[in-house]
Amino acid sequence: xxxxxxxxxxxxxxxxxxxxxxxxxxxxxxxxxxxxxxxxxxxxxxxxxxxxxxxxxxxxxxxxxxxxxxxxxxxxxxxxxxxxxxxxxxxxxxxxxxxxxxxxxxxxxxxxxxxxxxxxxxxxxxxxxxxxxxxxxxxxxxxxxxxxxxxxxxxxxxxxxxxxxxxxxxxxxxxxxxxxxxxxxxxxxxxxxxxxxxxxxxxxxxxxxxxxxxxxxxxxxxxxxxxxxxxxxx
Amino acid sequence: xxxxxxxxxxxxxxxxxxxxxxxxxxxxxxxxxxxxxxxxxxxxxxxxxxxxxxxxxxxxxxxxxxxxxxxxxxxxxxxxxxxxxxxxxxxxxxxxxxxxxxxxxxxxxxxxxxxxxxxxxxxxxxxxxxxxxxxxxxxxxxxxxxxxxxxxxxxxxxxxxxxxxxxxxxxxxxxxxxxxxxxxxxxxxxxxxxxxxxxxxxxxxxxxxxxxxxxxxxxxxxxxxxxxxxx
Numbered sequence: 001x002x003x004x005x006x007x008x009x010x011x012x013x014x015x016x017x018x019x020x021x022x023x024x025x026x027x028x029x030x031x032x033x034x035x036x037x038x039x040x041x042x043x044x045x046x047x048x049x050x051x052x053x054x055x056x057x058x059x060x061x062x063x064x065x066x067x068x069x070x071x072x073x074x075x076x077x078x079x080x081x082x083x084x085x086x087x088x089x090x091x092x093x094x095x096x097x098x099x100x101x102x103x104x105x106x107x108x109x110x111x112x113x114x115x116x117x118x119x120x121x122x123x124x125x126x127x128x129x130x131x132x133x134x135x136x137x138x139x140x141x142x143x144x145x146x147x148x149x150x151x152x153x154x155x156x157x158x159x160x161x162x163x164x165x166x167x168x169x170x171x172x173x174x175x176x177x178x179x180x181x182x183x184x185x186x187x188x189x190x191x192x193x194x195x196x197x198x199x200x201x202x203x204x205x206x207x208x209x210x211x212x213x214x215x216x217x218x219x220x221x222x223x224x225x226x227x228x229x230x231x232x233x234x
Numbered sequence: 235x236x237x238x239x240x241x242x243x244x245x246x247x248x249x250x251x252x253x254x255x256x257x258x259x260x261x262x263x264x265x266x267x268x269x270x271x272x273x274x275x276x277x278x279x280x281x282x283x284x285x286x287x288x289x290x291x292x293x294x295x296x297x298x299x300x301x302x303x304x305x306x307x308x309x310x311x312x313x314x315x316x317x318x319x320x321x322x323x324x325x326x327x328x329x330x331x332x333x334x335x336x337x338x339x340x341x342x343x344x345x346x347x348x349x350x351x352x353x354x355x356x357x358x359x360x361x362x363x364x365x366x367x368x369x370x371x372x373x374x375x376x377x378x379x380x381x382x383x384x385x386x387x388x389x390x391x392x393x394x395x396x397x398x399x400x401x402x403x404x405x406x407x408x409x410x411x412x413x414x415x416x417x418x419x420x421x422x423x424x425x426x427x428x429x430x431x432x433x434x435x436x437x438x439x440x441x442x443x444x445x446x447x448x449x450x451x452x453x454x455x456x457x458x459x460x461x462x463x464x465x
Contacts, residue, residue: 064442065435066403068414073435076421077428163294170296174407181299194306202295202303209294 004193008200011187015197018183019204022169025100025179030162033109038147040109041116055113062110067168070107075099075175100172108165115161119154120146152224159216163209170205180204236433241420248416249437255333255402255412260395262338267345272375274350285346292343297401300340305332305408333405341398348390352383385456392449399441413437 044055062070078084078093092098123146131145173182184201188194238245273285292300309326316325327335356379364374406414417430424430 061435061439065438066400066414068403068406069431069435069438072414072417073428073431077431080426080428167294167296170298171404173298181296181302184299185302188306194303195310198299198303198307202291202299205296205299206291206294 004196007191007193008196014183018178018180022179025169026166029104029108033105034112036109037112037116040113044117059110059113062107067107067171070103071175074103096175096177111161115154115157119150122153123149155220239424244416248413251412252402256399258334259337259341259398263341263345266342267349270346271349289343289346297340298404301336301404304336329408329410333410337398337401344394348387352386355386356382388453388456
């Protein structure tokens with residue numbers, strides 16, 4: 001095997017440039033999707049069927065279909081409708097960047113909604129009853145008891161979702177974006193060295209996942225520090 | 235209702251191809267997952283390192299990248315290997331083979347963790363009892379551990395299979411004529427992207443629902459020996 005290191009070193013700056021776009025897409029979509037998921041999880045748990053059913057349909061669609069279909073449906077599909085092409089949103093919707101961002105956000109939001117729903121349901125009912133007994137209003141109870149407990153329960157599962165999103169962001173390359181995978185494919189089209197370039201791109205993905213897991217562990221330790229002290233004392 | 239303009243038959247063929255890749259990936263992935271779990275539970279450090287390396291690397295790579303590496307990367311390597319045996323032509327994997335291998339490898343990495351958890355959940359006493367009866371290590375594995383580990387592993391494997399089904403769409407990128415590729419072909423004729431991608435989405439949803447129902451049946455079947463409704 002004649003392995004070509006020089007081609008890897010030459011393409012590294014551009015691969016990092018792609019990695020930056022990947023990170024940007026993931027960071028924005030996870031942030032916005034995460035914020036949106038909280039009201040959606042509450043709606044999903046609502047006893048009113050008019051509120052919970054649309055949320056269920058939303059999460060079912062985005063979790064039941066491949067991310068690639070969702071991307072193509074938005075990027076290529078929406079152009080089929082004249083109403084969309086004439087609307088004020090079209091300058092954004094025709095851009096691959098915005099399409100990827102919107103689809104990634106909706107996708108991660110659907111998964112996070114289900115994670116949050118599970119977490120909210122896992123909040124011990126005794127804590128909620130105690131808060132009710134003290135006379136907290138529904139909103140205070142949500143703000144002080146349910147949500148702080150729920151997001152701590154959700155934290156471990158949420159890290160998996162973020163890693164899946166990082167890996168899913170590779171699909172941005174299929175709608176012409178030059179993310180890490182897209183950049184790798186462009187370089188390969190020029191150099192025709194698939195093994196070396198994919199190896200380099202793969203290493204960068206592994207590095208990103210590794211760094212993310214380390215940072216997340218620190219965040220988790222800080223957020224769950226009350227639990228650690230408890231177990232140390234007991 | 236969606237007007238597929240005569241492409242319904244093509245869609246059915248595409249769905250069949252999707253199921254074929256998914257089934258192939260599942261079989262390969264289950265084998266790799268079992269091997270991986272045995273490696274990771276092994277006392278040998280080298281075996282553990284191989285198992286842990288496999289799961290860490292593959293779970294950190296995007297599935298699309300795995301598909302691209304297997305499809306484009308294997309051609310160069312296979313051609314080199316073939317030339318060692320005196321075969322001079324260019325050798326490459328078909329998109330179907332590349333897809334099954336790529337998805338099988340990805341599924342196997344996650345299945346390794348599911349199987350590992352399931353095998354560890356089997357009470358030590360049973361294994362000791364089997365050894366006391368004089369069973370060899372292989373016999374213990376196939377007669378005692380595996381039949382019970384299945385039951386514990388099925389919910390996890392079912393979820394992984396749903397992920398696998400959705401990942402089959404990635405193989406359209408290397409030209410396999412499954413649902414996504416068929417929709418692209420239909421769209422290049424009809425210029426109605428939304429209609430056909432939406433139809434594709436509906437097919438995936440239908441398959442997902444069927445798999446969910448099958449999973450429930452499989453769980454019931456696997457725990458038929460258990461009393462009570464939980465476990």
